[in-house]
Amino acid sequence: MDPTGLGLPPLAAAFVFGLLGGAHCIGMCGGIMSALTFAVPPSMRSPARLSGLLFGYNLGRIASYMVAGALVAGLGTLLTLTPATRVALQLFAAVMLILMALYIADWWKGLLRVEAVGRRLWRHLEPVGRRLMPVVKVPQAVALGAVWGWLPCGLVYSMLAWSLAMADPLRGAALMGAFGVGTLPALLATGLAARQLGGLIRHRATRTLAALSIIAFALWQLWHLLPGAAHG
Template sequence: MAVALFPPLFPLFVVGLLGSVHCAGMCGGIVGALSLAPSRGQAVPVTVRLVPPARPALLNVLAYNAGRIGSYMLAGALAGGVGQGAGALSRLPALQAGGYWMANLMLALLGLYLMDVWRGLARLEQGGQILWRRVQPLLRHVRPSNGSAFGPARMLAAGALWGWLPCGMVYSVLLTAMLSGSALGGALAMLAFGLGTLPMLLGLGLLGARLRAGLRLRGVRLACGALVLGFGLLGLARAAGGLPHSWLETLCLTPGAAA
């Protein structure tokens, strides 16, 4: 029996959907509106406002999220390509199984992170600052000049850049993308995850502070984090062989056996 390389996409979508409560703090203010361009030589602030009220909000928010998800897919393709290049996932089932143990463990830790019970994933975000310090200055190049409003093209570019913002949630899912064993599989894995975050980010872009206030409630974060934690624990139980192959396969990152 061989183990299927590609994990089911549904749990990645749900992880993005539930984990997007984290986006209220990370990206909530970003997708609301863009502040005035900084003066020459001034650094672009982290809390850049991306959609001026005078612009049609929906088209701009859609463009921003298309760019963001596109960056996720690129990162997933790179991660999947690394797994494919190593070739170990297809030749060493034990190593692949260990990878899925790690992926589900990361999912469980993400649930604790969303619940504010454990903040260890913040260390991964600190590591991502190395790349972000190179990407962030590029944001000033997509800002309109002379006080003009943002259009969809600039919003697309801004979203593509902001997709590289250090995020422990994204990093935890990238491990699963790497386990897909191919660039295409990794890109599709991150697409599923990105689409899961889309409803929340659209809502944040259109409703702004009203929705962010609700998402910051401790009960909401605890409920979403507990569900993500449950996904991770369920996957760990499947990986350990403690649960039968059934409809649970659609809820676990651990792949079922394939002939």
């Protein structure tokens, strides 16, 4: 049984959400990627090295997402003691997805308040990340990416709400891993392709389409939670 009640493979959906959230990822993390790249000494900026570092950053980042997903889903196992509680968590996840869509489309920035919750943790982690710079080796990049993965982000928090509803640490980790992989195209593209992709993803029409798609998906989830909906 699909624990999300969506009727679709959750990992595929999480991957698509990562793709649709590319506009937010570029806006929030694109500058970080550029700063990390330019922090590498010019004599060491070979294409192979930069590609390895970019891969390392993102490997560490996605690993942190998966750890967070497992922890949150583990909490979900303690909360889903009754069918009513499970439904309540699924409702919460659907509402968070809708809020994420409003955030992506730039219609409502309420998720910034949610991000503020994570800033306390980030104040302790940011100095750790700074000590790892400048990054010139892949292990350094993975370590820095693992720190970066805890950067306060409403998009990530929305997906963690879904992990909570999964109520299974392994599935929660897999869900966040699929989401993280979905964000890769927006963050790995380089050079002219990055500028073209960035312009396309940041375009208002693209953001609106992504937001409407996520809202439709969330509403479908809510419909599946109605009594008898799956049999109607």
